[in-house]
Amino acid sequence: KAGVTQTPRYLIKTRGQQVTLSCSPISGHRSVSWYQQTPGQGLQFLFEYFSETQRNKGNFPGRFSGRQFSNSRSEMNVSTLELGDSALYLCASSLAKLSGRPTDTQYFGPGTRLTVL
């Protein structure tokens, strides 16, 4: 079974521009979560989508947004880029089925390395 895929792997943008990142979850997985990873702040939760609906959102400004399509693929968008947005953006997918477990295990993609100049 193919893993989580993210495109592009690397991206260079300048301040003020906007960017869209894409994530394709593992086949059959219905939940997609996004995280930002930086050396200073570590891994921080951005938002999660399930059945095209945002179920949870982290503490990030409104410049960060996302969506999920009917095939569970997800995109995140960052508008008006700032230097501090340079980071590795990770997408994770999970089954999100009622398995009796308190949560569903998340599997990560390789990430998109965004550099803002």
Place this chain on the structure above:
Amino acid sequence: GQQLNQSPQSMFIQEGEDVSMNCTSSSIFNTWLWYKQDPGEGPVLLIALYKAGELTSNGRLTAQFGITRKDSFLNISASIPSDVGIYFCAGDSPGSSNTGKLIFGQGTTLQVKP
């Protein structure tokens, strides 16, 4: 907000040695997960723990979900050079279960000397 304190921050050990790292939280967690991340890649799941007191092994790796639900440890036995990487603990709190939000520790950087 919720935080996970992971220690040690880094370790430099000799090949063949055993390694132990742990995570603690001020609040209870429903799930504890341990991931390993190589440079330029996403975290790879090593072990998932779902019940307080649960002890789970995956090859040379062993992890336990603390009885208080506020801590977890990961042990690596007989380390080898390919164990090099950053290890993260992660968990979700009762308020965030099944909403895709994981809280991550700061990571433990492991270096193994052949």
